[in-house]
Amino acid sequence: MVNGSAAERIEGxxxxxxxxxxxxxxxxxxxxxxxxxxxxxEQADGELEIxxxxxxxxxxxxxxxxxxxxxxxxxxxxxPARVRLQRAPAWTSDWISEAGRRSLREYxxxxxxxxxxGAIPVRFMARARNAAPVACPRxxxxxxxxxxxxxxxxxxxxxxxxxxREPFEHFKPI
Amino acid sequence: xxxxxxxGRDPAVQYLLRxxxxxxxxxxxxxxxxGHAPVLEEDIAMANMALDLVGQARALLTRAGQLGGRxxxxxxxxxLRDERDYFNPTLVELPRGDFAFTVVRNAVVATFLKHLxxxxxxxxxxxxxxxxxxxxxxxxxxxxxxGDWVVRLGDGTAESRRRTEAALQxxxxxxxxLFDADAVDATAAASRLGPSWSALHPPxxxxxxxxxxxxxxxxxxPSAFRSTGKxxxxxxxxxxxxxxxxxxxxxxxxxxx
Numbered sequence: 001m002v003n004g005s006a007a008e009r010i011e012g013x014x015x016x017x018x019x020x021x022x023x024x025x026x027x028x029x030x031x032x033x034x035x036x037x038x039x040x041x042e043q044a045d046g047e048l049e050i051x052x053x054x055x056x057x058x059x060x061x062x063x064x065x066x067x068x069x070x071x072x073x074x075x076x077x078x079x080p081a082r083v084r085l086q087r088a089p090a091w092t093s094d095w096i097s098e099a100g101r102r103s104l105r106e107y108x109x110x111x112x113x114x115x116x117x118g119a120i121p122v123r124f125m126a127r128a129r130n131a132a133p134v135a136c137p138r139x140x141x142x143x144x145x146x147x148x149x150x151x152x153x154x155x156x157x158x159x160x161x162x163x164x165r166e167p168f169e170h171f172k173p174i
Numbered sequence: 175x176x177x178x179x180x181x182g183r184d185p186a187v188q189y190l191l192r193x194x195x196x197x198x199x200x201x202x203x204x205x206x207x208x209g210h211a212p213v214l215e216e217d218i219a220m221a222n223m224a225l226d227l228v229g230q231a232r233a234l235l236t237r238a239g240q241l242g243g244r245x246x247x248x249x250x251x252x253x254l255r256d257e258r259d260y261f262n263p264t265l266v267e268l269p270r271g272d273f274a275f276t277v278v279r280n281a282v283v284a285t286f287l288k289h290l291x292x293x294x295x296x297x298x299x300x301x302x303x304x305x306x307x308x309x310x311x312x313x314x315x316x317x318x319x320x321g322d323w324v325v326r327l328g329d330g331t332a333e334s335r336r337r338t339e340a341a342l343q344x345x346x347x348x349x350x351x352l353f354d355a356d357a358v359d360a361t362a363a364a365s366r367l368g369p370s371w372s373a374l375h376p377p378x379x380x381x382x383x384x385x386x387x388x389x390x391x392x393x394x395x396p397s398a399f400r401s402t403g404k405x406x407x408x409x410x411x412x413x414x415x416x417x418x419x420x421x422x423x424x425x426x427x428x429x430x431x
Contacts (some may be wrong), residue, residue, distance in 0.1 A: 058228050087307070
């Protein structure tokens with residue numbers, strides 16, 4: 001049997017979602033990553049519906065996140081639940097919460113700057129670009145440089161700090 | 175042995191398959207660099223871009239299957255069609271070549287897809303517009319990365335320049351096909367499903383001009399040759415890439431892991 005009113009189950013689901021970590025960024029919850037868009041109760045069948053928006057088209061973590069979310073909801077005794085993937089509006093790194101940004105930094109990943117609408121003028125090669133510097137998550141120096149445009153996962157790029165000499169990952173603004 | 179499916183010739187389905195197959199086949203070609211790229215960072219970059227492209231292809235093939243009304247899912251469309259039922263332009267099926275050819279082709283295709291996705295944000299099909307909302311951001315990043323490399327190689331050593339010029343000459347033979355309009359384009363434009371690809375030529379050329387200027391390379395002369403992959407008539411390379419992609423699903427239908 002399912003205990004609790006509709007409001008309690010929805011609220012319970014949101015708290016549980018704060019504990020489900022992104023499998024490829026295990027410092028930040030899926031809620032703080034901004035990929036949980038909505039939690040609602042389907043009156044017809046009494047199922048909780050959790051609406052997720054994937055970060056990248058080909059993100060291989062999407063299926064794992066679905067499974068993790070459903071397992072956590074089940075473990076919390078919140079009753080039957082399902083996940084719906086919603087593509088639009090597209091996920092943007094601007095949806096990462098302040099708490100999420102702090103956790104990223106503490107974990108050693110430089111959080112993304114504002115993504116804006118992304119329609120940047122075409123300028124090729126780093127020397128021609130006037131991008132805002134990425135601050136080192138360890139020593140906060142702005143003396144950093146990009147080593148590789150793509151990092152260990154689709155959502156990150158690889159940087160190094162010229163002040164403290166440490167390499168670090170940067171969550172790409174998108 | 176799993177037998178083939180047929181997709182018919184509905185213009186809206188063909189329009190979606192042209193885009194989906196472009197992403198699918200280029201994704202497969204980029205995946206071939208895994209373990210072979212000249213530096214580790216580019217090995218990872220190629221795999222990452224392949225992943226984005228295959229993700230986009232999955233969404234597009236799913237949508238094409240829904241509109242096709244034959245109950246085909248993304249896997250059936252990816253693995254069980256015969257060569258003539260793939261509608262990607264020939265450019266993306268050409269062998270990966272050397273690294274210069276790969277980055278030149280990536281710049282050509284990512285620039286093209288960026289402009290296409292930007293227009294598809296306003297598609298009359300809300301599902302397609304939703305796919306575009308995500309994909310346009312990925313295409314911008316791919317274009318930036320490929321463009322950086324064209325500049326780096328074009329404005330690099332004599333050897334890197336020679337190879338990049340050769341790559342441009344080869345790729346340009348297959349560029350006109352991208353912008354040839356036909357009945358599929360006309361139907362898509364009329365229903366506002368998406369733009370006629372011919373309308374993408376001016377903004378595409380402007381971006382390519384900017385990249386090549388920065389690289390110190392000249393825009394090649396347009397070619398009189400016309401490839402025909404968009405109509406399902408492919409180069410000799412298509413059969414072998416499909417054989418590689420399809421072998422497992424054909425031999426073990428529905429196999430999964």
